[in-house]
Amino acid sequence: MADLKIVVCVKIVPKPEEIRVDPETRLLQRVDTRSEINPPDMNAMEMALSLKDRYGGRISLLSMGPPYFEPNLRVALAMGADHIYLLSDQKLAGADTLATTYTLAEAIRKIGQVNLILCGEESSDGATGQVPPGLAEWLGISQLTLLTEVNIDQEKRVARGRREIKGGYEILEVPMPCVISVKTACNEPRFMDFSLRSWAQEIDRVTVWDASSLAAEPDHIGLAGSPTIVTGLAEAPYRERRRQFLTGNQDEVVQQLADILKNGQ
Numbered sequence: 001m002a003d004l005k006i007v008v009c010v011k012i013v014p015k016p017e018e019i020r021v022d023p024e025t026r027l028l029q030r031v032d033t034r035s036e037i038n039p040p041d042m043n044a045m046e047m048a049l050s051l052k053d054r055y056g057g058r059i060s061l062l063s064m065g066p067p068y069f070e071p072n073l074r075v076a077l078a079m080g081a082d083h084i085y086l087l088s089d090q091k092l093a094g095a096d097t098l099a100t101t102y103t104l105a106e107a108i109r110k111i112g113q114v115n116l117i118l119c120g121e122e123s124s125d126g127a128t129g130q131v132p133p134g135l136a137e138w139l140g141i142s143q144l145t146l147l148t149e150v151n152i153d154q155e156k157r158v159a160r161g162r163r164e165i166k167g168g169y170e171i172l173e174v175p176m177p178c179v180i181s182v183k184t185a186c187n188e189p190r191f192m193d194f195s196l197r198s199w200a201q202e203i204d205r206v207t208v209w210d211a212s213s214l215a216a217e218p219d220h221i222g223l224a225g226s227p228t229i230v231t232g233l234a235e236a237p238y239r240e241r242r243r244q245f246l247t248g249n250q251d252e253v254v255q256q257l258a259d260i261l262k263n264g265q
Contacts, residue, residue, distance in 0.1 A: 004057030004152065006116045007108055008048045009135070010076065011038040012069040013125045026230040027094055028125060037072055040120030042189040044182040047150060048118050049080045049190065055152055057115075058082045062107055064092055064100065070206055077200035078192035085111065089210040092222050097126070099225035101134030106214040108139065116159065117179045121146060132181035142174035148186040152176075 012035045014020070020029040037045075048059050061076050063069060064087040073084050087107055095103060108114055117139075122129040136143035144150070147161035148169075160173045161180065199205070211221060219225055244260075246253045 004051060004055050004115050005113055006048045006051065006057060006059045006118060007062050007111060007114050008041070008045050008059060008076075008081070009104055009117065009119045009131065010041045010045070010061050010063045010073065011120075011123050011125075012036070012063060012065050012072050013038045013123055016124060019125060021233060023233060025094075026233060035069065035072055037075065038120055038123050038125075040122055040124070040182070040184040042120070043184060043187055044118040044120045044180075045076055045079065045081070046187045046189040047147075047180075047182050048116075050187070051116070051150065051152065052080065055154065060085060060111060062104060062111070063087070064095070064103060067208070074200045074205070075192060077205055078194070078196045079190055080193065080196075084206045086206060086208045087210075087214075088208050089212075090222075091211040091218075094223035094226060095221065096226035096228035097128055097130040097134055098227060099221055099223075101131055101138055102220050102225060103214065103216060104131070105135055105138035106216045107209065108135070110209070110214060115176045117177070119179065119181050121181050121184045129181075132179050136179040139177075139179070141177050141179060143179040143181070144172050144174055145181045146183045147172075147180055148183045150180060 014028060014033045014035055018033045020033065021027070022029050051057070052059055059081040061073055061081050061084045063073055063084070067086070067088050070086060073086065077084065085107060087103060092103060108117060117135060119132040119135070132145060133143060144159060144161040146163050148164055149162040151160045153160060157176050158173050159176055159178050159180065160171060163170050163172060164183070211218075246256045248256070
């Protein structure tokens with residue numbers, strides 16, 4: 001089998017403490033918000049790098065978002081990825097998981113001859129876990145979900161993965177190409193290789209595609225292709241905890257506390 005051609009789907013997400021929702025559009029606010037690579041996607045990236053270390057091949061990152069996501073994505077180049085494909089177009093904005101997976105699938109078709117598509121288990125902002133199976137459905141290929149390990153049988157052209165289950169584990173095998181979702185925290189993502197930093201900043205390491213670059217149906221992308229509609233926002237009610245102050249000397253306080261615990265108050 002020729003060298004593996006791996007695509008890792010990566011989402012740039014707001015840092016958890018800075019997640020904001022626009023009250024008018026009901027979409028996540030991206031401007032003036034610090035962002036990072038989705039932590040579960042870092043586990044997928046590490047699995048891809050491990051496969052490259054063992055079998056050789058090429059790793060491409062695929063992401064969707066505004067141009068200013070580019071510096072975050074270049075971190076993965078310094079870790080050992082080979083190229084970035086960034087889907088950036090206002091027409092793609094506001095996509096739910098259905099429109100997102102459709103758009104990513106069209107980009108994967110455009111990249112061509114891909115053997116493995118790796119994804120994190122879920123995103124830290126949406127946490128639906130729908131992207132990996134959605135990709136497999138759009139592409140019409142097999143999937144392995146929530147893997148902690150993966151190996152390639154190059155002769156049989158199959159991917160063999162290990163999934164933890166209650167009381168043990170199971171070994172699953174599917175033909176390639178296939179989609180793999182990686183269990184969160186199943187590995188330790190490596191640090192950047194600082195010798196690659198200059199190389200990772202080169203302009204031609206990133207390919208930017210807009211909506212017209214993809215063979216995508218206009219009514220399948222962005223808000224137009226998203227059947228999920230947020231009709232309103234509401235702040236979760238805050239219920240103040242009950243507080244009761246005990247007074248008296250030490251023995252009296254101990255007795256009051258014992259009576260409260262005994263009576264279940």
